[in-house]
Amino acid sequence: MSMIVRTRLSRVDSSLFKTSARHFSSSTSRSKERLVILGSGWGGYEILRGIDKKRWDVTMVTPNNYFNFTPLLAGCAVGTLELRCAIEPVRRYATQITSYQAWCDEIDFRQKRLTCVPATPPVPYSSSFEPSSSNTLAPRPGSTGQSFTMSYDKLVVAVGAYSQTFDIPGVKEYAHFLKDVKDARTIRSRILECFEQANQPMMSDIDRRNVLHFCVVGGGPTGVEFAAELHDLLHAEIRQHYPNLAKMTKISLYDVAPNILGMFDSQLVQYAEKKFRRDGVDLFTSHHVERVEMGKLHVKEQGEVPFGLLVWSTGLAPNPLISSITDLKKTPRSVSTNEYLNVIKDDGSPDPDVWAIGDAASIEGDPMPATAQVANQKAAYLVKKLNKVVRDKEYTQPFKFNNRGSLAYIGNWKAVYDRSAVDKDGPLSKETGRTAWLIWRSAYFTMTLSARNKILVPFYWFLNWIFGRDLTRF
Numbered sequence: 001m002s003m004i005v006r007t008r009l010s011r012v013d014s015s016l017f018k019t020s021a022r023h024f025s026s027s028t029s030r031s032k033e034r035l036v037i038l039g040s041g042w043g044g045y046e047i048l049r050g051i052d053k054k055r056w057d058v059t060m061v062t063p064n065n066y067f068n069f070t071p072l073l074a075g076c077a078v079g080t081l082e083l084r085c086a087i088e089p090v091r092r093y094a095t096q097i098t099s100y101q102a103w104c105d106e107i108d109f110r111q112k113r114l115t116c117v118p119a120t121p122p123v124p125y126s127s128s129f130e131p132s133s134s135n136t137l138a139p140r141p142g143s144t145g146q147s148f149t150m151s152y153d154k155l156v157v158a159v160g161a162y163s164q165t166f167d168i169p170g171v172k173e174y175a176h177f178l179k180d181v182k183d184a185r186t187i188r189s190r191i192l193e194c195f196e197q198a199n200q201p202m203m204s205d206i207d208r209r210n211v212l213h214f215c216v217v218g219g220g221p222t223g224v225e226f227a228a229e230l231h232d233l234l235h236a237e238i239r240q241h242y243p244n245l246a247k248m249t250k251i252s253l254y255d256v257a258p259n260i261l262g263m264f265d266s267q268l269v270q271y272a273e274k275k276f277r278r279d280g281v282d283l284f285t286s287h288h289v290e291r292v293e294m295g296k297l298h299v300k301e302q303g304e305v306p307f308g309l310l311v312w313s314t315g316l317a318p319n320p321l322i323s324s325i326t327d328l329k330k331t332p333r334s335v336s337t338n339e340y341l342n343v344i345k346d347d348g349s350p351d352p353d354v355w356a357i358g359d360a361a362s363i364e365g366d367p368m369p370a371t372a373q374v375a376n377q378k379a380a381y382l383v384k385k386l387n388k389v390v391r392d393k394e395y396t397q398p399f400k401f402n403n404r405g406s407l408a409y410i411g412n413w414k415a416v417y418d419r420s421a422v423d424k425d426g427p428l429s430k431e432t433g434r435t436a437w438l439i440w441r442s443a444y445f446t447m448t449l450s451a452r453n454k455i456l457v458p459f460y461w462f463l464n465w466i467f468g469r470d471l472t473r474f
Contacts, residue, residue: 032057033153035386036114038104038321040067040090042372043158043358046379047386049449053096055390059150060099063119065090068180070372071444072457074225074409076184078191078233079469085456087181088449104159104321105147109328109351112155117147154353154389156382157343161316161333161359161370170292175312178222187311191230192473194308195238198245205248211308212249215297217289218313219253219260221408224272226311227253228411231279235412237469252282252307254299259285261408261416263369268416271432275410316370322360329364336364339398341382355382368401377401407440415440 035056037044045067048060072086090099106115163179165171176187191214198208214230216223230251239246253260253276259269260276260283276283288300297305318333328351329336329344335356337343342350344364358375368374378399385395405419415436420429431439441461448454464470 033390034059034151035154036061036152037156037158039158039160039358040064041158041160041358042375043379044156045088046376047156047383048090048093048097050380050383052387052390058097060090060097061102061104061116062090063101063103065099065101069448073178073181073184074222074229076181077178077187077226078229079188080229080464081457081460083181083185085453085460088453106324109354112152114150114152115147116150157335157354157356157360158358159319159321159360161319163312164315164317166314168289168291171312174292174294175310177312178226189473190309192471195242195245199242208245209248210306212245213252213307214250215252215254215305215307215310216313217254217310219255219257219285220313221261223253223311223313224260225409227251227281228409231281231411233469237471241471250282252284254284254287254289256288257285264406264416264418265420265430268418268430268432272408272410272416275414279411316359319360331362334360334362337361339363341378341399357382373404374401407443409440413437
């Protein structure tokens, strides 16, 4: 009797297993059009959040399985916020979409096919792993080197851009960038490492000053905000826990332009520069970095400059995927689109099934700043359009950018806010100091996406204000 029961149970289990296998089969028929989103940045993630997932078969391809809330990365890099406050998981929508952690390395617009490379390492000791000899794509760091292909019906290119190095020797090897939460974590660890190195008894005062020299190259909002956050850390927790070393610290900000924050109003720039100089942050504008070595910055106007940490923030370079595209109109850094965000082919006609947004795209004849604000608004526009297209409705309204102004934190609870380009006579067209700081924090709190981070961000701001930043390095 028990033998018969076990046999029947095994048949039931086998039946369940087969049903599960059919569910995950790639041959399952699709009644919905497949929308593929490349990238999980300000553009791609906003589309993922807003798209009608019941009507679209959504697939996301991104090397990171999270979204970076980039304005908070500078604070995360010094411990003002914890790292998870600046990210939102893509897998939150895992039951509604398909997601692959991979790079897209090639797009065949005629066949509507993508070639992708996994961004995950091979399974250790896997006997089934055999690198594909036919693969002509260069393996990415941490990738198996194998590639896979997938088709699309509609495609959104939102792959962003890379950090610009201007081919200066040594930058990629010895500088830190600040575009990802992993960068913030590495910078945070290095800052604390510099103080532990300087605290060793065999170090001379000259060596200590060298390793406690923090250099920032790039006078845009990212570089300025990091220098400001670092200044706050040095004059609060570092002064308390390393009182002797705090006197030896130095922050230097370099830029080839004659002023920092070049996109801001001149009065606000003067205010920020005066504030930095008063706080002891050295500004070296109109300076040119020639090369970088381990612990040394070679500046044309100064010569050799030793440092303990170098943060590089000098603009954007094209994503390798964008560089590889040959059958679309392009600028040096991005693909060209029309006012409806469709990519433009070589013959000048728009591709009705492909859109590009964010730093990887620019509207032909209407250049816009490569900011999160622009990418986010393009994504919101495209969500409305795609959700109408899937219902067989037309959406003929072109994209229009609504400039909400520029913000930059400059340290010690002060910021600058500029909306003068679009509202010259408005009551808040230009603000400085605490008022601008309140606008800065309110804006970023409002833009925080999930309910979880809307709680965590102000909580950590308050917690670190009361108890100070955590200086533990692990």
